[in-house]
Amino acid sequence: MSKKYETVIGLEVHVQLQTESKLFCGCSAAYGAEPNSNTCPICLGLPGTLPMLNKRALRFALQASRAADCQINQFSKFDRKNYFYPDLPKGYQISQYDLPLGYDGRITIETEEGETKEIGLTRIHLEEDAGKLIHAGSVGDSAHSYVDYNRGGVPLIEIVSEPDIRSPEEARAYLNALKQIILYLGISDCNMEEGSLRCDANVSLRTRGDREFGIKAEVKNMNSFRAVERALAYEVKRQEKLLDAGRKVVQETRTWDESRQETVSMRGKEEAEDYRYFPEPDLMPLEISDEFIEEIDDSLPELPLEKKHRFQEQYDLPAYDAGVLTQSRELAKLFEESAGKYDDAKEVSNWLMGEYLRLLKENEVEPGQDELNGEKLAELLELIEDGTISSKIAKEVFEETFVSGKAPGEVVEERGLKQISDEDELAEIVAGIVADNPEVVEDIKGGKDKAIGFLVGQVMQETRGKANPQLANQLIREEIEKH
């Protein structure tokens, strides 16, 4: 990080709301349908058609606003943002201008140093998405473009941060925190590849100690969180070089070129856009009552950061564990269910952070899409604790339960995985192994106590892991005494 300059970043995030239908018409808002199959006279803006607001989209936008600590404009309205583009069927986008649903909010992030920091939110507003332009060839020189309006009219919330972000890493942390909140609310899948979360950034530098902001560049077309971090890092470096060389940053829009790993100036209009915003006369205003806000507040789930802190306290978990377990609402739920039935929360956490996350990744599924539940995990941990199975065997059982949903006890039974804790049975095996390894026995007698591990290993191998290792250890020592 430069000592001379301070990085100033503000992010504009568009999140597609996961409603059934579009914002202003009864077309499906689903992703991936055949081109233009989710269109109708209303979302195509055919002459005389009128918008009608989707109740659930409004609710989702309010939930997002409240979850991000926003104030609510209790008198709110829609406005038209006027500009011509082929993906915009009406020649204007229905958005919100001076009275957004939410304003003055904040998102708490954790910096790399493990401290918390608040990033202010200027506003959260509701608006409609545009269609999708497909260019034959590259954007610049294709003779034709094709328009698919399936996405046109899908509800979006635009979340505008204050210029409070001070590094590309913070930008990523902010996006992570924001995404987590939205996933907790269940109002979007935040899938960047499918475009349900999109992020633009304003980046500028100023000499440390300066109060005034430097000239900013807008960076677009970043298609993953990692791309955001890289694009911003690149842009910061680029601006640093310019300033160091005594040159000026140009106020412009730049696009992130993923293949070249650099931001590129977008050709075209340098003239500032004049969107001629004015109140949308086809929609009536919104009056959000105190009761409605209260109802929204009551409907909010416990949010990630809150939950993390509670996990640390209530279950005495390390911050790292609590952070991982609250990544997703489903994972946190699984943890709490298990920890409610099994005393050792740290043990539950270990299994979830270890085996469980590994299996999720391996099977390419999200928490909740597997067959494990809290009761089954607790049962498994009981089986380990009471010595029925070893922790090694437990992994095998866990995987089976994860995939098929069979109760661990049942798996152990079916597969005959029960630990051999019967002294007589095990003593017989031990006697054989001791007899077969006289040199090792000599070593042990000669004080090389570590060598006992080899014999235990032999016992485990012979029993295919079913021997109780503590018991085996004890029996080996007794057997050696006899010699």
Added chain:
Amino acid sequence: MKIYEMTLAGLIEARDSKRIKPGEILAAFQTRTEEVEERVRSFLDRPRDLAAEYEDSKNGKFAGIPVALKANMATSKLTTSCGSSILEDYRTPYQSTVADKITGSGGVIAGKTNMDEFAMGSTTEHSAYQVTRNPWNLDHVPGGSSGGSAAAVAAGEVPCALGSDTGGSIRQPAAFCGVVGFKPTYGVVSRYGLAAFASSLDQIGPLTRTVEDAAITLNIISGVDPLDSTSARIDHPDYTGKLDQDIAGMSFGLPSSYLEMDIDEEIRNQVLEAAEKLREAGAEVREIELPPADLALAAYYIIATAEASSNLARYDGVQYGTRQSGDNVRDMFVNTRSFSFGPEVKRRIMLGTFALSSGYQDELYKKALKVRTVIKEKYEKVFSEIDIILGPNSPAPAFKIGEDMDPLDVYYTDIFTVPVNISGFPALSLPAGFSEQGLPLSVQLIGPAFGEVELLQAASGLEKRLDVPTLAALEKGR
């Protein structure tokens, strides 16, 4: 009496008492239309055979009644060109709510009527297609922008037509053509499927030969529409409810300052005579003070053009309508719009774009919205003292076709009609007599928001006392 000479109420009564069949009604109007249409030219598109459009299954109040719709209301069968070449031959894959209501009650869409392009104009000469003539004098315009609908009713081509009124576009052509034109309160009739000029001002309403017919039509076309957020969420009354009640005891306000403005002498006298008739009928007529009409006109031209500049942005040649080629998509937009919009539409788009552009928006557009508040509140205050306002409608009778007029002079035509669009109030143009030249004269009655029933009652009372013919003979050879 010939069938085409009958009023809507008369037709319904005759049909219900089985004296005429729906098919006969349709055939009679078809014959009349074929007889006069060549001279009047009300229609841009109409079915070949009206009777064939009639569906026996739908026998409602309008069974067998032919209704003409202005060409800016979407219908599934006929073209919806809005009088513009940018929508030449355009057929919508949906119907306007009013069209559904007409056909749903057994009515037959008798055609799409000529209009000034996108409802911008006062003569219907701004149509990209044809000039409609005033049935009372074919050398004169029918008014606009719903000129085709007004002419069709006055010519007896239909007993009833729908128009849209953004700044007087129902009432002024009704005045020019000597028929009843009614702009209901904003939100009483759904705007779904009405190609927008200025969304916060547009309202659909009937053009008919009598006040009763207007009320009957309003009963059919009004209603809460789940497709239109701006349609008023009210319990709709029976709009014919008080037509028979006398107007004695009602109070009327006469804005005397309006009569001192630059208006035709004959129109001024007509308004005063109407006031006299009201007094004779036992109503009270009182002088009132209304906000200066020119302020309303100024505010109107800012709001209307601002909204229009945005509403007409969708005509870009991508999804429907005509397209002009271009090297890139931007050129295609510009070429399409520049080639296909007429001068009046361009002028208003320019004015509205200017009013909304940065640097002027606060000065002009926001100011206009505040002036709108001032005007609306003054009207509301007046309505706390009187029931109905009586005043002039158009400052002059129908102009001659092709008269060269300055845009500002044309805009001035709307001076008495725009205040109610600004405020959303209902207003009605009532035939009041004829000028020395034989051109229709009219008066305007204005009521408070959702005061349709009383406004129609007052209009009906005055109508009986004025007793003006509303059907142009159009004898052959004229």
Added chain:
Amino acid sequence: MISREEIAHIAELASLKLTEEEKEEFSEQLSDVLNYINKILEVDTEGVEPTYYPLPSSNILREDEVTNQDRRQEMLEQAPDKEDDQFKVPGIEQKE
């Protein structure tokens, strides 16, 4: 008076291309209209709220339900140009 440069800028915003005569004519006519319209600037509107909606109500909402089926053929039917169920338009940038 609106200058011809301003007229050109407004035309650009409105996606219109005006001929020289039109520019001349519009600059005059719009100036006249503006002179007339400017009279509203004299009205005292201190403390007056703007009226956006002539007769406002609020919270007019619909349920989140999919009511539309695939109508793409109808929607595409009137398109000036189309290909593979998509609306076809000239490219975004100038061809060189």
